[in-house]
Amino acid sequence: MPPSQARSSSSAASTNSKFTYRLAAAAAGKKSPSRQPKAGRDFWYYTSTNPGAQPPYLRSTKPQSGEDAFFVATVGGSEHDVAFGVADGVGGWHDSGVDPSVFSHGLSGLMAGTAYIHEGLEEGKNVRPQELMQVAYDAVIGNPRILAGGCTASLGVVSADGSLETANLGDSGFLVIAPGKVAHRSEAQTHAFNTPYQLSKVPAKMQAQHSIFGGSTHFSETPRQADVERHKLKHGDIVVFATDGVWDNLSAQDTLGIVTRIMEEQGFWFKSHNFVGAETMLNDSMVRSLPKAIADTSIEPYLPGLLATAIMREAKVAGLDQKRDGPFAKEVQKRYPHEGWRGGKADDIAVVVCVAVKGGEVVEKLESKQEKPIKAKL
Numbered sequence: 016m017p018p019s020q021a022r023s024s025s026s027a028a029s030t031n032s033k034f035t036y037r038l039a040a041a042a043a044g045k046k047s048p049s050r051q052p053k054a055g056r057d058f059w060y061y062t063s064t065n066p067g068a069q070p071p072y073l074r075s076t077k078p079q080s081g082e083d084a085f086f087v088a089t090v091g092g093s094e095h096d097v098a099f100g101v102a103d104g105v106g107g108w109h110d111s112g113v114d115p116s117v118f119s120h121g122l123s124g125l126m127a128g129t130a131y132i133h134e135g136l137e138e139g140k141n142v143r144p145q146e147l148m149q150v151a152y153d154a155v156i157g158n159p160r161i162l163a164g165g166c167t168a169s170l171g172v173v174s175a176d177g178s179l180e181t182a183n184l185g186d187s188g189f190l191v192i193a194p195g196k197v198a199h200r201s202e203a204q205t206h207a208f209n210t211p212y213q214l215s216k217v218p219a220k221m222q223a224q225h226s227i228f229g230g231s232t233h234f235s236e237t238p239r240q241a242d243v244e245r246h247k248l249k250h251g252d253i254v255v256f257a258t259d260g261v262w263d264n265l266s267a268q269d270t271l272g273i274v275t276r277i278m279e280e281q282g283f284w285f286k287s288h289n290f291v292g293a294e295t296m297l298n299d300s301m302v303r304s305l306p307k308a309i310a311d312t313s314i315e316p317y318l319p320g321l322l323a324t325a326i327m328r329e330a331k332v333a334g335l336d337q338k339r340d341g342p343f344a345k346e347v348q349k350r351y352p353h354e355g356w357r358g359g360k361a362d363d364i365a366v367v368v369c370v371a372v373k374g375g376e377v378v379e380k381l382e383s384k385q386e387k388p389i390k391a392k393l
Contacts, residue, residue: 032374039319041327044081081363086127098130100170118164125151144182165215184241185211195295260364263343264333
């Protein structure tokens, strides 16, 4: 497509148009086999514009994502406000005979449900991610069926005006990606290398045993210690939340490369020849004409789904590659050169991708299952 056609005038939508969001999640357990991802098994779709025609909210289940968890939920059923994020069960709890997935999946499910029904949150105000984390954390602490455990948590809430507020506790995290560049990267919170901040539930009996006999220490932070950030998204920006199963194996630039390849192949980004350095530009006309909702989730070329599955698959491949040194391997080599660590770090993986669309009121008819899709849909 020529640049003149690719860059349409912003008059296609009012400058006062609200943002809506297209999302997808992908996950892979550490022990799950490498395979072609399948909708409903390895990745899932969600769109803020069609809350009534899909499950109230999206959340992970243990068989697919292991100890990592994710969630997506429209806030109060709104078409414009969406909460989403990831949680990573801290594997060290296995030493105490505790399955950390119970805590991470419980927290994610509670954040999803709380955001959707708006229960326990301050009335008349937008949901704040740190507040959402706190309400869910308090519910986990008070749940007698969740005996113990801990997890990291990283989540965000996007709103009709394009604002993104995040709360990050631990070494999961997020990227904001604009055409051809990483606009922002979150910073991990750690006590020491490979020892992240974490929400924890430590029973009184376990605390007493530790004080008498010693043993492994369970760190226990609270949502108040989460890093809170605020960002203003632009039309076409991509937000990627992921657990450390991604960030230990893929750098921010690796992730940008994956996203760039898909965006350029699908025609959403293009190289401009009218600017010095041929910068990557957003194909504005294409994004604005994308559908508001995906009617058939079995249609795989849905843009956020392509992005989420590509990031998930590349992280899994890198984690199993003993010759490819990712961020974790490089950090080990720098800190502990005598260990001789090489290659990736196999781990559970959870990814949520969100694409911001401003003024995407035009709805296109999606291809049926029998038709061969030509372009990815939003």
